[in-house]
Amino acid sequence: MHIIRFIGENDRVCYGHKYIDDTAVLLHGHLYSGPKTTGEKTRVKKLLTPVEPAAILCIGLNYHQHAKETGAKLPKYPVLFMKNPAALNHPGDPIIIPPLCMDPNQVDYEVELAVVIGKAAKNVPAEKALDYVLGYTIANDVSARRWQKNSGGGQWVLGKSFDTFCPLGPCLVTTDEILDPQTLQIKCILNGKVMQDTNTSDMIFSVAKIIEFLSSCMTLLPGTVILTGTPSGVGFVRNPPVFLKPGDTVKLTIDKIGTLSNPVV
Numbered sequence: 478m479h480i481i482r483f484i485g486e487n488d489r490v491c492y493g494h495k496y497i498d499d500t501a502v503l504l505h506g507h508l509y510s511g512p513k514t515t516g517e518k519t520r521v522k523k524l525l526t527p528v529e530p531a532a533i534l535c536i537g538l539n540y541h542q543h544a545k546e547t548g549a550k551l552p553k554y555p556v557l558f559m560k561n562p563a564a565l566n567h568p569g570d571p572i573i574i575p576p577l578c579m580d581p582n583q584v585d586y587e588v589e590l591a592v593v594i595g596k597a598a599k600n601v602p603a604e605k606a607l608d609y610v611l612g613y614t615i616a617n618d619v620s621a622r623r624w625q626k627n628s629g630g631g632q633w634v635l636g637k638s639f640d641t642f643c644p645l646g647p648c649l650v651t652t653d654e655i656l657d658p659q660t661l662q663i664k665c666i667l668n669g670k671v672m673q674d675t676n677t678s679d680m681i682f683s684v685a686k687i688i689e690f691l692s693s694c695m696t697l698l699p700g701t702v703i704l705t706g707t708p709s710g711v712g713f714v715r716n717p718p719v720f721l722k723p724g725d726t727v728k729l730t731i732d733k734i735g736t737l738s739n740p741v742v
Contacts, residue, residue: 573742
């Protein structure tokens with residue numbers, strides 16, 4: 478099922494599916510306990526992020542070709558950082574480059590497969606890890622490289638957590654429609670030009686291995702969103718570098734999920 482979260486009639490936040498031509502069929506019940514279709518069609522006034530994350534956990538350096546393009550050694554364990562949930566950004570809403578990131582402007586794009594945990598996971602083995610996944614969506618791990626690398630005291634969180642720096646959506650695709658998350662083509666298109674175009678099979682650590690590792694360290698609560706890393710083609714490694722600027726449009730696509738689009742201001 479392709480599930481959307483949206484503002485509907487009477488400005489009510491709703492869940493729905495069968496989203497076509499600004500209408501959707503309403504879902505009833507809790508997202509994490511199997512919502513049921515009502516059969517009732519309603520107008521979608523504004524599309525929202527498909528979930529409100531309990532936490533946003535992110536994996537860095539998780540594609541072989543991305544590690545190669547940066548000259549980094551392959552990590553022994555998944556590299557973990559976090560994004561502030563306030564960085565969340567709805568489909569179609571602008572990515573805002575704040576004054577702190579303008580001098581110099583080094584704000585980069587990163588298309589990522591996002592995993593949404595559906596039930597509490599602790600010490601989960603890889604062979605059972607996907608049983609704890611509610612579904613998948615698309616994320617843009619927008620990154621202020623200056624603050625990630627040089628101005629953040631050696632920590633990545635600030636450079637990744639400016640407001641609007643985590644576009645998420647456009648829908649949540651449940652696991653019955655994506656049986657194997659390691660077979661998905663993943664792409665970033667900036668102003669009509671393809672910048673990233675890879676398959677999730679290039680991941681260093683699979684979705685199952687990431688969940689196994691993270692759940693061995695901490696409890697993954699329902700609603701936890703895991704960004705699984707970005708493939709090769711990011712802006713800062715290009716010659717010359719390519720950074721986001723006002724007037725740009727970033728479109729991210731992943732097989733079986735759809736397209737997440739955001740302008741830059």
